[in-house]
Amino acid sequence: MGKKVIQVYNRPAGGWGALKSVAQQLLNQGIPGKGARTLLSANQPDGFDCPGCAWPDADHTSTFEFCENGAKAVAAESTARRATPALFASHTLTELSRHSDHWLEDQGRLTHPMRYDAATDRYVAVSWDEAFALIAQHLRALARPDDAIFYTSGRTSNEAAFLYQLFVREFGTNNFPDCSNMCHEPSGLAMREAIGIGKGTVLLSDFQQADAIFIFGQNPGTNHPRMLGELRAASKRGAAIVSFNPLRERGLEKFQDPQDALEMLSGDGSTISSDYLQLKIGGDLAAVKGIIKYVLEADAQAQQQGQARLIDVDFIAQHTANFEAFADEVGQESWDTIVRESGLDRSQIERTAQTYLHARSVIACWGMGITQHKHSVATIQMIVNLLLLRGHLGRPGAGACPVRGHSNVQGDRTMGINEKPAPAFLDRLQQVFGFEVPREHGYDTVGAIEAMLASPDKVFFAMGGNFATATPDTDLTHRALRNCALTVHVATKLNRSHLVCGRDALILPCLGRTEIDMQATGPQAVTVEDSMSMVHLSSGMNVPASPDLLSEPAIVARMAVATLQGRTRIDWMGLLADYDRIRDKIADVFDDFAGFNTRVRVPGGFHLRNSARELEWRTASGKANFFAHAVPTDLPIHQIRSAQQQTVFNLATIRSHDQYNTTIYGMNDRYRGVFGERRVLFIHAEDIRALGFRAGDWVDITSISEDKSERSVKRFMLVEYNIPRGCLAAYFPETNGLVALSSVADRARTPTSKSIPVTLAAHQA
Numbered sequence: 001m002g003k004k005v006i007q008v009y010n011r012p013a014g015g016w017g018a019l020k021s022v023a024q025q026l027l028n029q030g031i032p033g034k035g036a037r038t039l040l041s042a043n044q045p046d047g048f049d050c051p052g053c054a055w056p057d058a059d060h061t062s063t064f065e066f067c068e069n070g071a072k073a074v075a076a077e078s079t080a081r082r083a084t085p086a087l088f089a090s091h092t093l094t095e096l097s098r099h100s101d102h103w104l105e106d107q108g109r110l111t112h113p114m115r116y117d118a119a120t121d122r123y124v125a126v127s128w129d130e131a132f133a134l135i136a137q138h139l140r141a142l143a144r145p146d147d148a149i150f151y152t153s154g155r156t157s158n159e160a161a162f163l164y165q166l167f168v169r170e171f172g173t174n175n176f177p178d179c180s181n182m183c184h185e186p187s188g189l190a191m192r193e194a195i196g197i198g199k200g201t202v203l204l205s206d207f208q209q210a211d212a213i214f215i216f217g218q219n220p221g222t223n224h225p226r227m228l229g230e231l232r233a234a235s236k237r238g239a240a241i242v243s244f245n246p247l248r249e250r251g252l253e254k255f256q257d258p259q260d261a262l263e264m265l266s267g268d269g270s271t272i273s274s275d276y277l278q279l280k281i282g283g284d285l286a287a288v289k290g291i292i293k294y295v296l297e298a299d300a301q302a303q304q305q306g307q308a309r310l311i312d313v314d315f316i317a318q319h320t321a322n323f324e325a326f327a328d329e330v331g332q333e334s335w336d337t338i339v340r341e342s343g344l345d346r347s348q349i350e351r352t353a354q355t356y357l358h359a360r361s362v363i364a365c366w367g368m369g370i371t372q373h374k375h376s377v378a379t380i381q382m383i384v385n386l387l388l389l390r391g392h393l394g395r396p397g398a399g400a401c402p403v404r405g406h407s408n409v410q411g412d413r414t415m416g417i418n419e420k421p422a423p424a425f426l427d428r429l430q431q432v433f434g435f436e437v438p439r440e441h442g443y444d445t446v447g448a449i450e451a452m453l454a455s456p457d458k459v460f461f462a463m464g465g466n467f468a469t470a471t472p473d474t475d476l477t478h479r480a481l482r483n484c485a486l487t488v489h490v491a492t493k494l495n496r497s498h499l500v501c502g503r504d505a506l507i508l509p510c511l512g513r514t515e516i517d518m519q520a521t522g523p524q525a526v527t528v529e530d531s532m533s534m535v536h537l538s539s540g541m542n543v544p545a546s547p548d549l550l551s552e553p554a555i556v557a558r559m560a561v562a563t564l565q566g567r568t569r570i571d572w573m574g575l576l577a578d579y580d581r582i583r584d585k586i587a588d589v590f591d592d593f594a595g596f597n598t599r600v601r602v603p604g605g606f607h608l609r610n611s612a613r614e615l616e617w618r619t620a621s622g623k624a625n626f627f628a629h630a631v632p633t634d635l636p637i638h639q640i641r642s643a644q645q646q647t648v649f650n651l652a653t654i655r656s657h658d659q660y661n662t663t664i665y666g667m668n669d670r671y672r673g674v675f676g677e678r679r680v681l682f683i684h685a686e687d688i689r690a691l692g693f694r695a696g697d698w699v700d701i702t703s704i705s706e707d708k709s710e711r712s713v714k715r716f717m718l719v720e721y722n723i724p725r726g727c728l729a730a731y732f733p734e735t736n737g738l739v740a741l742s743s744v745a746d747r748a749r750t751p752t753s754k755s756i757p758v759t760l761a762a763h764q765a
Helices: 015-028 032-039 068-077 085-089 093-097 101-105 128-141 158-171 185-195 204-208 225-236 261-266 284-304 313-319 323-332 335-342 346-358 376-389 409-414 423-433 445-454 474-482 552-563 572-577 579-589 636-643 685-690
Strands: 114-117 122-125 148-152 212-216 240-244 254-256 275-277 362-366 399-402 459-463 486-491 504-509 517-519 522-524 526-529 534-538 649-654 680-683 698-704 710-720 727-731 756-762
Touching (some): 015 068, 068 225, 114 128, 128 459, 128 486, 128 552, 148 158, 148 445, 158 409, 158 423, 158 459, 158 552, 158 572, 158 579, 185 376, 185 399, 204 225, 212 346, 212 376, 225 240, 225 254, 284 323, 284 346, 284 376, 313 376, 362 376, 409 526, 423 579, 445 474, 552 572, 572 579, 680 685, 685 710
Parallel strands (some): 212 240, 212 362, 240 275, 362 399, 459 486, 486 504, 649 727
Antiparallel strands (some): 114 122, 114 504, 526 534, 698 710, 698 756
16 A cells, blocks of 8 residues: 555646556456556447446547546456456455455456355355256245346446346345445336436437536546546637536546647646535425526516516426426515525535526536435436426427446436336237236345345346445445345456355456457447437457356356246346347347347437427326425434534545546556545544544544434544535545435435534544
8 A cells, every 4th residue: 555645736637647557456456468458448439338437428539538437447357467366365354354445356357156165264266057947046045036136237238137027026026236226226116206307308419508517416527537528628718617516526527538648748728617505415406496586586586577588498397397387486485494404605606507507508416415315306406496497498409418337327227227117118018028027126235235134035137237236225235145045246357245254155257348248150249328419339459367257148048048048938058148138138028129239230229219308297296297396404414413413514425536436446546646545534633633633633433313223333533624614525435334224215225424413523433
C-alpha cells in the first residue's frame, strides 16, 4: 500500500492524469502491449463493448471511444495474473477472508471451477460436469422452486440474461433479485407511473441540441467519464449546465479532454457547470419543487399582465393529466420549507428557475444520488413534473435521462430479469416456449436477504456481481448467505462473496467481454443495451484466460440441461451452438426486437422504440401524469435528529475514482485528493472543529435506524471537504454495513445508502 496523502486537487478532470492512470493500470496488470491493443478494439463495430458503464458511444468508428474507467475495467479483465487452484490450495477460506477486497481481485483471473470443502476450509478444483451435477442435485432437492434465488449482475449480456430467465422460469420461480433493485429501481417505477415507460427518453444526439442540462445526484467524472465529453461540447456551444450535488466534484467543474491537443498542451480545461448548487443530502425534491413554484408564480403574474404564458399550456392540455391539482399543491408549499429542506438560498432556486425558463430544450439527468433515498420515487416524479411543465419530452434536445451504472443493467431488465414480470411478457413466454410459467412475484434484493435469513437451506445462484459486498447491512447479508445449503457465483475474478458461502459452494469462472467466445458454429458475439436504449454487438478478441472457462450462456444452458432432465421443452444446446438462435427467440418474445439479427449487425446497432419519446403515454390515464408530492419533513434523518441530543449527520456512500461499483482498482481517489487510503470520511471543516476534532483524526461511525438499532464501522480518517454542514460522505462498500436492511425507498425498496443518519466518536482501538 502506498503512502497516505490528503491534498487539494485543483486541476481539471481527465487530461494527463487520466492518461497516466490508464498507462499505470496496464503496467500493473502486466499487459502494456496487449492492453493497448485490446483498448483499441473497445466499442468498435467488430470489437467488444466496454465492460464498464452504460453510457453510450458517440462514434463506433473512433479508435479512442473508451475512458479512464473503461480502460481500468479492460485492464483488470485482460490481466496477466491468474487465480489458479494453487492459490486456493495455499490459502484456507479463513485466511483469504483476512485480505482486502483489492487484494482478492488483484490475484487475477479465475481459471477453474472450484468447490468449497468444509473439512479443509479450502476451495478445490472440480470438473464442470461435477459442478452442474451438484447444482442440479441441490435444486431438485428443494421443497419448492421458490426456495431458489437467482441474482443477476448488470454486466450479463442480453443473450445470457434471456437464457437465464428462461431456465429459472421453466424451473418454476420469479426470484430474480438484481442490481437494479439497488440502484435505479425508483427510476423505473416513478417514470412508468408518470410517462408510461421506465427508461430514459433521450438519445446522445439530444445532448448536442439541448439549451440546458440539469444534473442531479451524479458524479460523471468518476462514474461515467465519457459523459464529460458530451457535457464539454454542450458547454462550449453555450448550453447551460446546472449541477445539483452536495459534494463539490471536480468532474462537474472542469474537464480536460485527452483527445484535444490544445487543451492537453495548455494544461487548461473546459468549464462544465455554469451553475453549481450544493444542496443538502436529500434536498433535491425541495429544490426542484422550488423551481416549479417560481415558474408557476411567474406564469400567474404573466397572465395577470396579459403577457405570454411561461408554461406550455397546449402540451399540458393535450398530453398530461392532474395538472390543476398538482399546481394547487405546489402553491400551498411554503418557501420557508423549500429553502430549509433544500439547503439552498431562495435566490439560488430563482436563478436556476430563470435558466430553466430561458431554455427552449431541457434535459434532466440523475444518478444514484437521487435513487438511494426513502423519498426517491417522489423526487424523480418531481423531476419529471419539471420537464412536463414546459413540454420538455418528445422533442429534440429535451427529455429524461436516468444514467445507469453497469454496462447492461438496462438490457437485463428488458430481457425479463424482473421479480415482478408483466403478465403480457409471461403470456408471450408461455406461448413461444410451451411451458407453464410461474405467475407469483419473486424476491427483490432486500426480500432475498430477508428470505435467506428467515429460512435455511435455500440455494443462492449469482450470475456475476459481488452480492455479499454490494448489498446493505453487511453482517445480516453475510449471515443470510451462510444460511444457504448452496451458494454459486459466476465470476471472472475472486471477490468477497466467494468467501461468504453456504454449506456447499461453487465458484464458476466465465469468459470476460474482451475474450473470444467459441461455440459449436464458431466465434460468437453477444449484445448489450446502453442507458439510451441502443442495442449493439460485442465480440471479444483476446484468447481466453484459461481453456477451462465457459461463457455465461454456456453455463446457463448446461445448468438447465442438468437440472431439468426429462422435463424441459427447450433445445438448450442447440441455442448455445449459435447465439443467432437465441436472438431469434428473443425476437419471438419481444416485438421491439423484430429482425434482431439483421438490425444489430448495422454498425452502432439499433434503438429500441421509446413510447414517451413519441408522445405515446402507456399509463392508466392515457396521458403523462403530474404527481403532487409534499416536501418531506419527517424522513428518518428528521426523526432521529429530533430524538438525539448529540449531533446527527446525514451520510452518503460514494465511489472513489479507483473503483467501479464494488471492484477496487487501487487505493487512490485522485479528484478528491485522497491517496493510499479508503477509510476516509469527508466532512465540512467547521463540523470538524465543532466536534472538537482535527482533520486527520480517526473516528468511529455509528448509524441509527428507524427501529433504534445501531450499526458501527471503525477507524475512519476525517478529511476536510467542500460539502454542506451536517452532511458526510464515505466510500462503499466500507460503509454498507451502516445501512439497515429495513431502510429502503418507499415502494421501490432500494437501500437508502445516500441518506444514513450517523453519529461520530473518537476511534477506540
